[in-house]
Amino acid sequence: MRRSLTNNTIQTKVSELLNHANITSDPVDLMKIAEFLKIQVKYHALPDEVSGALDLRDLSNALILVNSGHSASRQRFTLAHEIGHFCLQHVATGIHIDNKILFRKNKTDKEDTKKEREANRFAAELLMPEHWLKNYLFINGSLNLDYWNKDDGIELLAKKYEVSTSAMAIRLDELKLIPRI
Numbered sequence: 001m002r003r004s005l006t007n008n009t010i011q012t013k014v015s016e017l018l019n020h021a022n023i024t025s026d027p028v029d030l031m032k033i034a035e036f037l038k039i040q041v042k043y044h045a046l047p048d049e050v051s052g053a054l055d056l057r058d059l060s061n062a063l064i065l066v067n068s069g070h071s072a073s074r075q076r077f078t079l080a081h082e083i084g085h086f087c088l089q090h091v092a093t094g095i096h097i098d099n100k101i102l103f104r105k106n107k108t109d110k111e112d113t114k115k116e117r118e119a120n121r122f123a124a125e126l127l128m129p130e131h132w133l134k135n136y137l138f139i140n141g142s143l144n145l146d147y148w149n150k151d152d153g154i155e156l157l158a159k160k161y162e163v164s165t166s167a168m169a170i171r172l173d174e175l176k177l178i179p180r181i
C-alpha cells in the first residue's frame with residue numbers, strides 16, 4: 001500500500017495550484033480554481049449523508065457535485081475536498097461519492113480512509129492557506145491570547161475565509177496559532 005502524502009507535499013501542491021490559478025487573496029475563489037482545472041461544478045439536492053461527488057466517468061468532462069442542501073460553508077468545504085480528490089488523483093475513472101454512512105461502514109478500507117484524510121487536509125490548506133493565515137495574524141499583531149479572548153478572532157477569520165468557525169478553530173489549532181483550549 002502506498003504511503004500517505006505528507007502535509008508538506010499537500011501544501012506544495014496547493015500552493016502551486018493557487019499560483020497557477022492566480023489566486024492571491026481571501027476568500028479563496030474555488031469556482032475560479034475549478035474553472036482553471038476545467039472541472040464543471042453542479043449544486044444538487046442530494047441525500048443528507050452525501051456531501052458531494054467527483055464524477056470522472058467522462059474524463060474529458062470532469063464534474064463535481066455538491067449537496068445544495070448543506071450550509072454554505074459546508075458546501076464550500078465539500079467543493080475544496082472534491083478538488084483535493086481530483087488534484088491528488090485519487091479517482092482514476094468512474095465516480096467517487098462522499099457518503100458519510102457508506103464510509104463508516106467501509107471503515108476497514110485503509111486506502112479509502114487515507115484518501116479521505118488527504119482530501120480533507122488538501123481542503124483545509126486550500127481554504128485556509130497556512131502562510132496567508134500567518135501573514136494576517138502577524139500583520140495584525142494578533143498572535144496573543146488576549147486578542148482571541150476579546151475579539152473572537154476565530155469567528156472573524158472564519159468569516160474572512162468563508163469557512164465554518166469549527167473548521168477555522170481546528171485549522172488554527174493544528175497550525176498552533178491559538179493556545180489549546
Ligand SMILES: [Zn+2]
Pocket residue numbers: 081085098115116119
Ligand atoms: Zn472524499
